[in-house]
Amino acid sequence: MSNPCIICVAITGSLPTKENNPAVPITISEQIESTQEAFEAGASIAHCHVRDEAGKPTSDPDRFARLKEGLEKHCPGMIVQLSTGGRSGAGKERGGMLSLSPDMASLSVGSNNFPTRVYENSPDLVDWLASEMITHDVKPEIEAFDLGHIVQATRMAADGRLKGPLYVQFVMGVKNSMPADEPIFDFYIETLKRLAPDAQWCAAGIGPAQLKINEWSIAKGGHTRT
Amino acid sequence: MSNPCIICVAITGSLPTKENNPAVPITISEQIESTQEAFEAGASIAHCHVRDEAGKPTSDPDRFARLKEGLEKHCPGMIVQLSTGGRSGAGKERGGMLSLSPDMASLSVGSNNFPTRVYENSPDLVDWLASEMITHDVKPEIEAFDLGHIVQATRMAADGRLKGPLYVQFVMGVKNSMPADEPIFDFYIETLKRLAPDAQWCAAGIGPAQLKINEWSIAKGGHTRT
Ligand SMILES: [Zn+2]
Ligand SMILES: [Zn+2]
Ligand SMILES: [Zn+2]
Ligand SMILES: [Zn+2]
Numbered sequence: 001m002s003n004p005c006i007i008c009v010a011i012t013g014s015l016p017t018k019e020n021n022p023a024v025p026i027t028i029s030e031q032i033e034s035t036q037e038a039f040e041a042g043a044s045i046a047h048c049h050v051r052d053e054a055g056k057p058t059s060d061p062d063r064f065a066r067l068k069e070g071l072e073k074h075c076p077g078m079i080v081q082l083s084t085g086g087r088s089g090a091g092k093e094r095g096g097m098l099s100l101s102p103d104m105a106s107l108s109v110g111s112n113n114f115p116t117r118v119y120e121n122s123p124d125l126v127d128w129l130a131s132e133m134i135t136h137d138v139k140p141e142i143e144a145f146d147l148g149h150i151v152q153a154t155r156m157a158a159d160g161r162l163k164g165p166l167y168v169q170f171v172m173g174v175k176n177s178m179p180a181d182e183p184i185f186d187f188y189i190e191t192l193k194r195l196a197p198d199a200q201w202c203a204a205g206i207g208p209a210q211l212k213i214n215e216w217s218i219a220k221g222g223h224t225r226t
Numbered sequence: 227m228s229n230p231c232i233i234c235v236a237i238t239g240s241l242p243t244k245e246n247n248p249a250v251p252i253t254i255s256e257q258i259e260s261t262q263e264a265f266e267a268g269a270s271i272a273h274c275h276v277r278d279e280a281g282k283p284t285s286d287p288d289r290f291a292r293l294k295e296g297l298e299k300h301c302p303g304m305i306v307q308l309s310t311g312g313r314s315g316a317g318k319e320r321g322g323m324l325s326l327s328p329d330m331a332s333l334s335v336g337s338n339n340f341p342t343r344v345y346e347n348s349p350d351l352v353d354w355l356a357s358e359m360i361t362h363d364v365k366p367e368i369e370a371f372d373l374g375h376i377v378q379a380t381r382m383a384a385d386g387r388l389k390g391p392l393y394v395q396f397v398m399g400v401k402n403s404m405p406a407d408e409p410i411f412d413f414y415i416e417t418l419k420r421l422a423p424d425a426q427w428c429a430a431g432i433g434p435a436q437l438k439i440n441e442w443s444i445a446k447g448g449h450t451r452t
Contacts, residue, residue, distance in 0.1 A: 110403075113348070147410065
């Protein structure tokens with residue numbers, strides 16, 4: 001198979017707590033253990049968030065460093081992707097871990113609504129995060145919450161603000177943002193391929209959309225996140 | 227013709243100044259005069275912003291009231307659409323003119339990036355503006371800067387937060403937001419018709435995109451803004 005299916009495991013995320021689900025790995029050692037299980041089951045990318053002592057999302061570079069080191073030791077060959085998402089910090093704090101030169105980091109290139117707030121990724125911050133990724137040789141995973149984010153990523157790749165080939169994740173199922181809609185999913189793929197023929201994509205469904213999105217991704221040739 | 231072409235004229239907008247273009251109407255009486263010319267030339271909707279004494283965009287309900295009154299007198303039968311856009315105020319200020327019960331008002335239902343900043347339309351503010359439009363019997367023109375905004379409008383119409391039939395404007399050509407792209411334009415129409423079959427649409431191209439967008443709108447059966 002020339003385009004093997006990459007399985008991407010999102011450990012922890014930024015929202016769930018032990019109260020929601022006692023099985024959620026929160027400490028660094030719990031995260032490493034849980035990722036190792038997924039790695040042994042075939043996952044090849046670990047999408048990582050970290051928490052502080054109180055269990056709150058943080059961008060603390062020291063915690064990211066410990067997680068990265070543990071994953072490199074226990075999951076040799078696994079691709080470590082650190083989140084620069086907005087739930088864990090504000091402004092340039094969000095990119096403080098990029099100097100660790102992880103294999104990959106997530107990158108939002110536009111703004112959109114989330115269930116109760118605006119997910120703010122100002123043009124300046126986006127450009128700064130992208131330039132840090134070039135400096136530290138980090139491959140971005142573009143988090144596309146809307147069609148315009150896919151288009152913006154292709155423009156940034158075309159003018160050198162992002163290093164190609166692009167790797168884009170379609171995110172669907174967040175309230176007040178794009179729902180899981182199959183014609184739109186198909187158009188995402190079509191538009192990405194039209195504007196950046198060498199791009200690769202994966203997709204993540206949030207909440208009840210997760211299984212549907214995984215099925216579509218596998219059927220349509222993308223990578224999946226579990 | 228069962229679906230006559232509605233021509234929508236945007237007088238002034240929120241950005242141009244007399245320094246950019248001495249012909250831009252800024253005072254209320256200049257705006258009324260200029261709209262009357264467009265009305266006599268066939269425009270049927272006036273999309274209105276107002277400026278303060280210093281020429282800065284404002285949401286001042288008194289100024290909107292004077293403009294609305296003048297337009298009703300000089301352009302009888304013309305549809306008056308007041309802007310609730312984010313350049314002229316913050317938070318609920320943006321909806322202060324809705325109690326004037328204009329025929330229409332613009333409404334953004336999502337957030338996106340603008341050339342140098344985030345265009346913030348938080349879920350709470352969107353819902354409040356929409357409810358004010360229902361209270362004061364104002365027909366919204368949805369300003370869609372991305373595909374997700376079209377989808378969100380159809381969800382709001384389906385659950386009663388917006389009164390149908392929807393009237394959606396596709397906005398293209400704003401830097402860092404959706405460019406003028408014909409396959410995407412076509413998909414906007416297709417998606418709107420699929421999710422809200424009774425919806426109508428118009429389109430606005432910003433800057434150099436204006437003529438192209440007008441051509442596409444006319445060719446594909448939408449209303450146009452000049
Ligand atoms: Zn992924
Ligand atoms: Zn994440
Ligand atoms: Zn219009
Ligand atoms: Zn406007």
